[in-house]
Amino acid sequence: MRIYYYAQGTKAAPWIELLRAALPGAEVAEWAPGAPPADYVVVWAPPQQLFDEQPRLKAIFNTGAGVDALLKLRLPPQAKLVRLDDAGMSVQMAEYVCQAAIRHLREFDAYEQATRQGQWTFRKPRSREDYPVGVMGLGVLGTRVAQALRQFEFPVRGWSRSPRQVDGVQCHAGEDQFDAFLAASRILVCLLPLTPQTEGILNRRTLGRLQPGGYLINVARGGHLVEDDLLPLLESGQLAGAMLDVLRQEPPPAEHPYWGHPKIVLTPHTSARTDREASVAQIAGKIRALERGEPVPGVVDLKRGY
Ligand code: NDP
Ligand code: OXD
Numbered sequence: 614m615r616i617y618y619y620a621q622g623t624k625a626a627p628w629i630e631l632l633r634a635a636l637p638g639a640e641v642a643e644w645a646p647g648a649p650p651a652d653y654v655v656v657w658a659p660p661q662q663l664f665d666e667q668p669r670l671k672a673i674f675n676t677g678a679g680v681d682a683l684l685k686l687r688l689p690p691q692a693k694l695v696r697l698d699d700a701g702m703s704v705q706m707a708e709y710v711c712q713a714a715i716r717h718l719r720e721f722d723a724y725e726q727a728t729r730q731g732q733w734t735f736r737k738p739r740s741r742e743d744y745p746v747g748v749m750g751l752g753v754l755g756t757r758v759a760q761a762l763r764q765f766e767f768p769v770r771g772w773s774r775s776p777r778q779v780d781g782v783q784c785h786a787g788e789d790q791f792d793a794f795l796a797a798s799r800i801l802v803c804l805l806p807l808t809p810q811t812e813g814i815l816n817r818r819t820l821g822r823l824q825p826g827g828y829l830i831n832v833a834r835g836g837h838l839v840e841d842d843l844l845p846l847l848e849s850g851q852l853a854g855a856m857l858d859v860l861r862q863e864p865p866p867a868e869h870p871y872w873g874h875p876k877i878v879l880t881p882h883t884s885a886r887t888d889r890e891a892s893v894a895q896i897a898g899k900i901r902a903l904e905r906g907e908p909v910p911g912v913v914d915l916k917r918g919y
Contacts, residue, residue, distance in 0.1 A: 618641065620676055631890065635893055650668070684918060693903075694913040697892055698753055700895045718739055745768040746759075747769075747772065772791060796823075820843070840860070857878070
C-alpha cells in the first residue's frame with residue numbers, strides 16, 4: 614500500500630514519521646510531481662496536478678474538517694473524500710467560542726481598556742438571559758460548542774439543515790426556521806461548512822435580524838460573511854462587535870478595513886488547529902478499516918458539499 618502526504622505550508626516529515634509508525638506495512642512519502650500511483654493521500658490544499666497524476670486513489674484524507682477547497686478541484690471519481698471528525702478540534706472550538714461569548718457578555722474588552730487607562734470602575738453586570746447564543750451548524754463542532762455554552766448557562770439555540778436534538782439546546786432546522794432562529798439570538802456563531810447554500814449567509818439581511826447589539830463569532834469560513842455588509846451594521850450599533858477567525862483572504866491585505874477596527878477582534882484561522890497525533894491516529898484507523906472493506910465515518914457527501 615502506498616500513501617502520500619502533501620500539505621501546503623506544513624512540514625511533511627513529522628506527519629510521514631507518524632503515518633509510518635501507525636501503518637508499518639505501508640510505503641509513506643511526501644507527494645511530488647511525477648510520483649508513482651498511490652492508494653491513499655493525506656492532504657491539505659493540494660494542487661490539481663496531484664489528483665490529475667493519481668487516478669487510482671481509494672480515498673483522499675483531508676487534514677481538516679472543511680473540504681470546501683478540495684471540492685473546487687477535479688477529484689478522481691472513485692476516491693472517497695474523508696474529512697477529519699473532531700480529532701482534537703472540538704475542544705479547541707469550544708474554548709474559542711466560549712471565550713468570545715464570555716468576553717462579550719462580561720465586557721472584558723472594556724475593562725481591559727479602562728484599567729490600561731488607570732481606571733478602576735465597575736460596569737453593571739449583564740444577564741446571560743439577555744445574551745442568547747445561536748449556533749449555526751450542529752455537526753461535530755457545532756454540537757460540542759453548543760454543549761459547552763450550556764455549561765456556562767447561556768440560553769442556546771442551534772440551526773442545522775436536518776432536525777437535530779442536543780440536550781438543553783433549542784434546535785431549529787431548515788430555511789423555514791432560519792429567521793425565527795436569528796430573531797431569538799443575540800450572539801451568533803457560525804460553524805457551517807462552506808457550500809453553495811451557505812456562501813454569504815452572514816449578510817446585511819441575516820445579521821440585521823439578530824437582537825439589537827448582536828455579536829458575531831465566525832469560526833467557519835471567510836466565505837460565509839459578506840465582508841462589506843458588516844461595517845454599516847457595526848456603525849449603526851445593530852451589531853456590537855465581531856470576533857472573526859476566518860476571512861475571505863487570509864491573511865487580509867494591508868488595506869483591509871477590519872485591521873485595527875475597534876469593534877472587530879481578528880485571529881489568524883487558529884480557533885481549532887489540526888492535532889497531528891490525533892489526526893494520524895484517526896486517518897490510520899480509517900485506512901485499516903477501508904482495507905478490510907469496512908465503512909468509515911466522515912466520508913463527504915459530494916452532492917451536499919460537506
Ligand atoms: P459537520 O459536517 O459535522 O457539521 C455541519 C453542520 O452544518 C451540520 O449540522 C449541517 O446540518 C449544517 N449545515 C450544512 N449545510 C447547512 C445548510 N445549508 N443549512 C443549515 N445547516 C447546514 O462539520 P464540522 O462541525 O466538523 O465543521 C464545520 C465547519 O467548521 C467546517 O466545514 C469548517 O469550514 C469549519 N472549521 C473551521 C476551523 C477553524 O480553525 N476556523 C477548524 C475546523 C473546522 P445537518 O446536521 O443537517 O447535516
Ligand atoms: C478545518 C480548518 O477545516 O482548519 O479543519 O479550517
